Amino acid sequence: MTPLPPAADQIAPDPAIPLPPYALRMGGQHFKKDADFVNAGVRDARVLRRRAGLGPRKRVLDWGCGAGRLAIGIKHLMGNVADYHGVDIQPELLNWAKDNLTDEHTRFTLVDAHNARYNPDGEQSFHIPxxxxxxxxxxxxxxxxxxxxxxxxxxxxxIASILAPKGRAWVTAFVEEDVPDCVENPTDYLKLEWKGALHCVRFDRRFFEATLYDAGLAVDEFVYGRETDGQSMYVLRRR
Structure with missing residues (x-):
């Protein structure tokens, strides 16, 4: 995993805000330094503020929150939002966040949803709490x-059902033009070695967007290939 570098205007880690141990920081060696971990979260909070309307009175759902990197970024950048809700299927990461970051504005929920990579024994469900x-x-x-x-x-x-009428979803995905609809761990892709279940799932861009459209979501914004490991960014809304 190769996260983007944080913005030039870095924020120093606040000693009053707990940080997860290195082993729980998704991104591994790239987040060995506390400042790098904090500012990656701050960077994403800034992106959400600019592209998805994040503000102090907003209700945020961090789907796949891990150990709370975005929550930590929000706390450093703007204190709190009206409601931050982190959701994940990995107990060790989620429980650390729940034990260390929960407050009157910040909460976390563990879900037992199936994913062949991160929770292979979980229940088959499309539920988001x-x-x-x-x-x-x-x-x-x-x-x-x-x-x-x-x-x-x-x-x-x-997602289409839980978004507020003017809500926005900010997501990343591996998408390319004129490739097969969906390929798990494509060979020779982005000069990286993909191994293990669902390490990289690459979609044809038109197919991916059509799948989301049929699900009730429309694309507001698309930025190609600037996120982790060459993922692209989408801002989605209810259609």
């Missing part, structure tokens, strides 16, 4: 990049 039309900003960094078509379609429909 949120009420209908209750999410102003949904953030899913490197989540669809580890899912096949059926899951993208199923979770896409769930």
């Amino acid at each position: 949120a009420e209908a039309e209750s999410v102003d900003v949904l953030y899913a960094y490197s989540v669809f990049s580890h899912m096949l078509t059926q899951d993208v379609a199923g979770y896409g429909a769930t």
